[in-house]
C-alpha cells in the first residue's frame with residue numbers, strides 16, 4: 001500500500017504517514033484525501049473569515065476599558081456608547097454569527113484532525129486560550145447582554161445608556177475578586193488568542209494569494225511549533241503585557257467609581273447578578 005507523507009498542522013509538531021490519496025477507500029474523507037482536503041479548506045476558511053469579522057467588534061469593544069485608564073469612567077462611557085452605536089445595529093452579523101461559526105468550525109476541525117490522525121494536539125498557547133475563553137465569554141454575554149434586557153422590574157430592560165461602564169464599576173466595587181478575575185481573564189485570554197490567530201490568518205491569506213494553501217491546514221515550516229516566528233511571538237508577548245497593564249489601570253479607576261452608583265441603579269444591577277446566578281452563570 002502506497003504511503004504519502006502528510007504534514008499535519010503545526011500544533012501536532014510531527015509528520016505522520018497517512019494513506020496516499022490513491023489508496024483511500026472511495027469516498028473516504030481523510031486529511032490526505034481530496035474530499036478531506038476540501039473539507040479542511042472549507043473549515044479553515046470559515047474559521048479565519050469569521051475570526052476576522054469578530055475582531056472588528058473586539059477592537060471597538062476593548063477601546064472603552066483602555067480609555068478608562070486614560071480618562072476614567074467618563075471617557076470610557078463615551079467610548080463605549082460610540083462603539084455600541086457602531087456594533088449594536090449589526091449585532092447578529094458582527095458578533096453572534098461569526099462567533100458561532102468560528103467556534104463550530106474550530107471545534108469540528110480539531111475533532112476531525114484528532115480522530116483522523118489519532119493524536120491529541122500539542123497544547124499551544126493559541127489552542128489553550130481559545131478553549132479557556134469559552135467559559136469566560138459565555139457568562140459575560142449572559143450577564144452583560146442577555147439578562148439586562150429582562151423587561152420585568154427591577155431590571156426593566158436596562159437601556160444602552162443605563163448599562164455600560166457604570167455596571168462594570170459597580171461590579172468591580174461590590175465583587176472585586178470575581179470581577180477583576182473575570183475581566184482580566186477575558187482580556188488576558190482573548191488578546192493573545194486574537195493576536196496569534198491574526199498572525200496565522202495573515203499567513204493563510206498570503207498562501208491563498210500565492211495559491212499554495214496546504215489542505216486547509218496552517219502549516220509553516222522552519223518556524224516555531226506554533227507556526228509563528230519566535231521574534232514575532234516575543235513582540236506579541238510584550239504587547240499583551242502592556243495591554244493588560246493598561247486594562248488593569250482602567251479597571252482600578254472604574255473600581256473607585258463603583259462607590260458612587262445610586263441606590264436605584266444598584267437595585268437593578270443586583271437583580272442582574274441574581275438572575276445571572278439563577279441561570280447558572282454565577283461568575284460574571
Ligand code: HEM
Nearest residue numbers: 065084088091095137141144145164165168183186187190
Ligand atoms: C475589561 C474588559 C471588558 C469589559 C469591561 C467589558 C464590558 C462589557 C459591557 C459593559 C458590555 C455590555 C455593553 C455592550 O453590549 O457593549 C459587554 C458586552 C459584551 N462583551 Fe465585553 N467587556 C470586556 C471584555 C470583553 C472581551 C475580551 C470580549 C470577547 C472576547 C467581550 C465580549 C463581549 C460581547 C460579545 C458582548 C455582547 C455585545 C452585544 O451583544 O452587543 N468583552 N462587555
Ligand code: HEM
Nearest residue numbers: 051055058106110127130131133134137194197198200218
Ligand atoms: C477575536 C478574534 C479571533 C481570532 C483572530 C481568532 C483566530 C483563530 C484562528 C486563526 C484559529 C485557527 C487556529 C489553527 O487552526 O491553527 C482559531 C481557533 C480557535 N479559536 Fe479563535 N479567534 C478569535 C476569537 C475567538 C474567540 C472569541 C473564541 C472563543 C470564545 C475562540 C476560540 C477558538 C477555538 C476553541 C479554536 C480552536 C483551537 C484549536 O483546536 O486549535 N476564538 N482562532
